[in-house]
Amino acid sequence: MAPISFKKFVTKGDFAQFLQTLSGSLQCVPEITDAEGDVLRVGSSDLELMQGVEPLPIIISDRLWGYVRAPEPYGAIFAHLTVYYLQREQDRRILAAEALDKYREITFLYAFAGKIASCLGIREVCQLVITEAHKLIPSTNAMVMLYQEAQHHLEVIACVGQTADAPPTFSPSQGIEGHVFLTGRAEIVNDLHADPRCDPRYPSSDYAVICAPLKTQDRVMGVIRLGTSEHIYYTAAELKLFTALTAQASAAIENALLHEHKIQEERIKSNLERYLSPQVAQAVISSTGQVSLTTSKRRLTMLFSDIRNFSGHCEQLAAEEVVTYLNEYFTHMVSVIFSHKGTVNKFVGDMIVAMFGAPATLPQHEQRAIAAAIDMQRCLVNIPVPWIRQHFLTGIGISTGEVVVGNIGSPQHMDYTAIGDEVNIAARLQGLAKGGQILVSRSVYDAARAHYTFRPYGDIVVKGRKNPVEIYEVLYTEKP
Amino acid sequence: MSKILIVDDEPHIRMLLEQTLEELEDEGVEIFTAENGEEALSAIQEEQPNLVFLDVMMPKMNGFDVCHTVKRELQLSQIYIIMLTAKGQEFDRVRGEEVGADIYMTKPFDPDEILDKAYEILNIPH
Numbered sequence: 001m002a003p004i005s006f007k008k009f010v011t012k013g014d015f016a017q018f019l020q021t022l023s024g025s026l027q028c029v030p031e032i033t034d035a036e037g038d039v040l041r042v043g044s045s046d047l048e049l050m051q052g053v054e055p056l057p058i059i060i061s062d063r064l065w066g067y068v069r070a071p072e073p074y075g076a077i078f079a080h081l082t083v084y085y086l087q088r089e090q091d092r093r094i095l096a097a098e099a100l101d102k103y104r105e106i107t108f109l110y111a112f113a114g115k116i117a118s119c120l121g122i123r124e125v126c127q128l129v130i131t132e133a134h135k136l137i138p139s140t141n142a143m144v145m146l147y148q149e150a151q152h153h154l155e156v157i158a159c160v161g162q163t164a165d166a167p168p169t170f171s172p173s174q175g176i177e178g179h180v181f182l183t184g185r186a187e188i189v190n191d192l193h194a195d196p197r198c199d200p201r202y203p204s205s206d207y208a209v210i211c212a213p214l215k216t217q218d219r220v221m222g223v224i225r226l227g228t229s230e231h232i233y234y235t236a237a238e239l240k241l242f243t244a245l246t247a248q249a250s251a252a253i254e255n256a257l258l259h260e261h262k263i264q265e266e267r268i269k270s271n272l273e274r275y276l277s278p279q280v281a282q283a284v285i286s287s288t289g290q291v292s293l294t295t296s297k298r299r300l301t302m303l304f305s306d307i308r309n310f311s312g313h314c315e316q317l318a319a320e321e322v323v324t325y326l327n328e329y330f331t332h333m334v335s336v337i338f339s340h341k342g343t344v345n346k347f348v349g350d351m352i353v354a355m356f357g358a359p360a361t362l363p364q365h366e367q368r369a370i371a372a373a374i375d376m377q378r379c380l381v382n383i384p385v386p387w388i389r390q391h392f393l394t395g396i397g398i399s400t401g402e403v404v405v406g407n408i409g410s411p412q413h414m415d416y417t418a419i420g421d422e423v424n425i426a427a428r429l430q431g432l433a434k435g436g437q438i439l440v441s442r443s444v445y446d447a448a449r450a451h452y453t454f455r456p457y458g459d460i461v462v463k464g465r466k467n468p469v470e471i472y473e474v475l476y477t478e479k480p
Numbered sequence: 481m482s483k484i485l486i487v488d489d490e491p492h493i494r495m496l497l498e499q500t501l502e503e504l505e506d507e508g509v510e511i512f513t514a515e516n517g518e519e520a521l522s523a524i525q526e527e528q529p530n531l532v533f534l535d536v537m538m539p540k541m542n543g544f545d546v547c548h549t550v551k552r553e554l555q556l557s558q559i560y561i562i563m564l565t566a567k568g569q570e571f572d573r574v575r576g577e578e579v580g581a582d583i584y585m586t587k588p589f590d591p592d593e594i595l596d597k598a599y600e601i602l603n604i605p606h
Contacts, residue, residue, distance in 0.1 A: 096499040100591060103496050107588045
């Protein structure tokens with residue numbers, strides 16, 4: 001705040017004008033001098049009147065501003081008025097300076113809100129927050145740290161100023177930072193080293209610290225810390241401003257975290273959706289329902305489907321055409337399997353391997369597999385590509401039982417897959433099935449006999465089993 | 481000696497602008513204020529300021545009309561006029577250009593930006 005110039009005060013502006021008017025009315029012009037005695041306003045020219053008149057000092061809070069000299073009783077009146085107006089001018093300036101400071105803060109927060117709204121990345125947001133906080137409140141260093149649950153520490157995400165000696169992580173339960181993180185309350189610590197909580201790991205050259213939590217409604221995400229090595233005291237007003245800033249920052253950081261999480265989820269989902277129906281993929285991501293990707297033994301139904309004499313048909317075509325037709329065919333089949341909540345396990349050449357009942361448990365997986373198989377056959381005869389309709393016929397084999405299912409493979413290449421006898425049986429049945437035929441094992445028949453029409457199709461001997469496996473054919477019409 | 485005129489019907493804006501520009505008084509700049517368009521117009525003719533901060537939305541005579549009178553009718557093109565407009569309310573650029581405003585700034589204004597601009601326009605080293 002610029003100091004008042006006494007000269008300007010008595011010669012220009014409102015008070016000067018007021019003096020002039022008053023002098024006119026009273027027919028008395030006071031002489032006003034500064035503290036050194038230099039004349040600022042020339043008084044009455046009537047020397048006789050002024051003779052022997054003592055100058056009266058203008059003093060406010062022990063400071064001598066100058067003197068007013070006028071014959072009694074006017075001298076005292078002018079002196080009092082001058083003191084009164086001067087005091088008022090001082091108060092006005094203090095208020096105006098404070099108002100301007102507040103205005104600066106509002107302008108700052110306004111601009112900050114605009115800037116932060118255009119940031120999405122978590123680091124970008126943190127960097128902006130800390131740069132702005134550092135600009136707003138006098139500090140020699142500033143840091144944003146976020147709590148990392150897996151490592152159980154506060155990680156410094158962004159910093160400005162002298163932070164070379166700062167560790168990359170802070171304890172979430174020790175030091176001023178840990179304390180603010182635990183309590184969720186902002187704090188000022190003036191004279192840091194006198195505070196018993198001061199982290200011995202980071203004794204820093206800071207003299208004072210201002211630290212506030214980054215909070216959402218239900219949790220503390222991290223803290224923002226400003227420090228200064230200068231001998232200044234942070235004030236409650238600064239803490240209030242800092243808290244306003246961190247409140248905005250918290251919302252932006254929470255948004256950024258959610259956004260990051262969402263992107264990651266989308267990425268996982270798009271990968272999962274190649275193998276799983278969208279509902280199952282969603283169930284895996286949100287881990288609601290009984291979904292497990294860990295390897296376990298469970299009861300489910302396997303479905304194998306293969307195109308009869310595929311290589312024979314393809315000999316007449318160029319390789320690119322084969323791929324085009326095959327992709328068209330797979331697209332339709334996968335969509336049918338998904339519509340019955342099945343999981344596509346893999347494609348082997350022209351063969352499709354699917355399962356019902358993993359990774360999400362599925363009631364009546366045997367019936368669903370049969371329904372899928374029938375729809376696959378019906379779909380194939382109605383596929384909107386004449387060449388496929390004319391040349392592709394599929395045989396489908398289905399078996400149900402206990403299999404080991406999970407991520408199987410080497411760390412570099414994992415497959416979510418099933419292994420076990422039932423898998424081999426389904427593959428064998430598929431091999432036996434003629435074009436348009438659906439063959440199921442006894443176990444499937446037992447579970448679904450009430451819902452579909454079957455006819456016995458003989459036995460097969462499977463390696464490792466004493467008794468042969470009974471086979472049934474599912475009878476269905478091509479038109480639903 | 482340079483002169484600045486602040487024109488706004490809101491007393492707190494006048495006070496804030498005065499306070500923002502206060503340090504220019506040390507450079508010998510005189511600062512005046514006016515509360516409405518009519519007052520502004522007589523102050524401009526009387527004092528011939530170098531720079532005017534002119535609020536757009538004012539009773540009696542709005543900022544556009546004041547600017548038009550000064551720049552177009554009185555031909556006082558040497559007076560630099562900064563129009564002040566409230567944020568959120570779209571500044572009518574076409575109208576601003578028509579009446580001859582030099583630039584416009586939005587409220588809430590950034591005090592540092594206002595001060596820098598004043599130094600620049602009055603050609604005072606900062």
